[in-house]
Amino acid sequence: MMISEKDFSLLLFIAKNAGLNDVVKSSTSEIASELNFSQQTVSRKLSFLAEENLIERKVFADGNILSLTEKGKKILLERKTELDKIFSSKKRIKLSGKTQSGLGEGKYYVNLSGYQKQFKKKLGKKIFPGTLNLKIKELELNEFLSSKEKILVTGFSTEKRSFGPALLFKVKVNGLVDGAIIVPERTNHPSDIIEVISPFFLRKKLKLKDNYLVSLS
Amino acid sequence: MMISEKDFSLLLFIAKNAGLNDVVKSSTSEIASELNFSQQTVSRKLSFLAEENLIERKVFADGNILSLTEKGKKILLERKTELDKIFSSKKRIKLSGKTQSGLGEGKYYVNLSGYQKQFKKKLGKKIFPGTLNLKIKELELNEFLSSKEKILVTGFSTEKRSFGPALLFKVKVNGLVDGAIIVPERTNHPSDIIEVISPFFLRKKLKLKDNYLVSLS
DNA sequence: ATTACTAGTCTTCGAGTAC
DNA sequence: TGTACTCGAAGACTAGTAA
Secondary structure, X not given: OOOOHHHHHHHHXXXXXXXXXXOEEEOHHHHHHHHOOOHHHHHHHHHXXXXXXXXXXXXXXXXXXXXXXXXXHXXXXXXHHHHHHHHHOOOOOOEEEEEEOOOOHHHHHHHOHHHHHHHHHHHOOOOOOOOEEEEOOHHHHHHHHHOOOOEEEOOEEOOOOEEOOXXXXXEEEOOOEEEEEEEEOOOXXXXXXXXXXXXXXXXXXXXXXXXXXXXXX | OOOOHHHHHHHHHHHHHHOXXXXXXXXXXXXXXXXXXXXXXXXXXXXXXXXXXXXXXXXXXXXXXXXXXXXXXXXHHHHHHHHHHHHHOOOOOOEEEEEEOOOOHHHHHHHOHHHHHHHHHHHOOOOOOOOEEEEOOHHHHHHHHHOOOOEEEOOEEOOOOXXXXXXXXXXXXXXXXXXXXXXXXXXXXXXXXXEEEOOOOHHXXXXXXXXXXXXXX
């Protein structure tokens, strides 16, 4: 079931006039002139909304008695929740860093299938087999990461050795490109270099060279 | 300009992914599969939204960079405000009263064109030339009225005499019918009788006789 | 890979009316 | 007054395809 904009306006009209738990009495032509629809459209749409169980409707000789059903209220609430989220989201804190040439270490780890599988599952996409190294200010990093959700990547063992767990923090690189900061869960040497993974080869996609300024948000 | 449901979904998609003040990069087909539209529809609708100045759009060979304009944000905010109102409205307090036969006094005052004009302007409809008298409990009345918005009706003078200002409080009679309680602004004798005006002849419309119970909300 | 035009199909609208 | 059916017109959608 897909409700149209006009359907939604009608639902809103009923909600406004009846409230969530009361009824409103009105005729199709009265509603029509209020919403700038035709009388016929209101008639058709009221039937539809009642059929879909979004409203309760009783038709009398002099108009309709209308109220919202639980399902109707739910639809309105869903909309409200979506909009609330959009307007309540805090301003993104940004973190700036400068590109560094990596040692190829990141590439090795990120390529391990024990990690790759989890990246795909938790970030939704296959990750480019390499990392972008950024030099940042440690103090800023802590503040930045504390505003982000932690995603845990568990450790695993191969026949030869074991690999520790890590944390991912989703970011937008230069405001556009999806990526994630990856840090070992228990790092013994705090560092001012972070590694960013992404479905894309970031150096190429963003045309980066060493010592270029990159923003994460 | 009337935006459709699909337009709105698209706007919402951009708002969710770009946030209010940032951009998002995506292709028409990517958005299409996300929203279950066709690629062509997304293309058409993005053009439309950009034309209507609801979004800013830059088209590149590998997709679009999209963000909300102030006008786009405003539309979302309007929706949010409407829904907030619906969900924040307190439960209506009700007031019960019993019908009384009036003295015809109310009818006289309500009929004066100096008042009638204001009724029409402030309540939106021509008022039936008569009042419904209800006997209520004064304590309940105060609480009830304090939850309502006051609408002021100004006094006026004719050649013969002058008429004082009054207050209106919009109500629903028996949960259905629009009406308003009217009280003189400076009443010298507090009373347990109130007068209700309405676009309709309430006694007839609600099939009332003396001493019938009527609810106001 | 993209975006977006064309053209045919499907959906939705409202004027005219019936009841 | 009401609601709501029919039916022709207008609008919106997508498959095919060009660029």
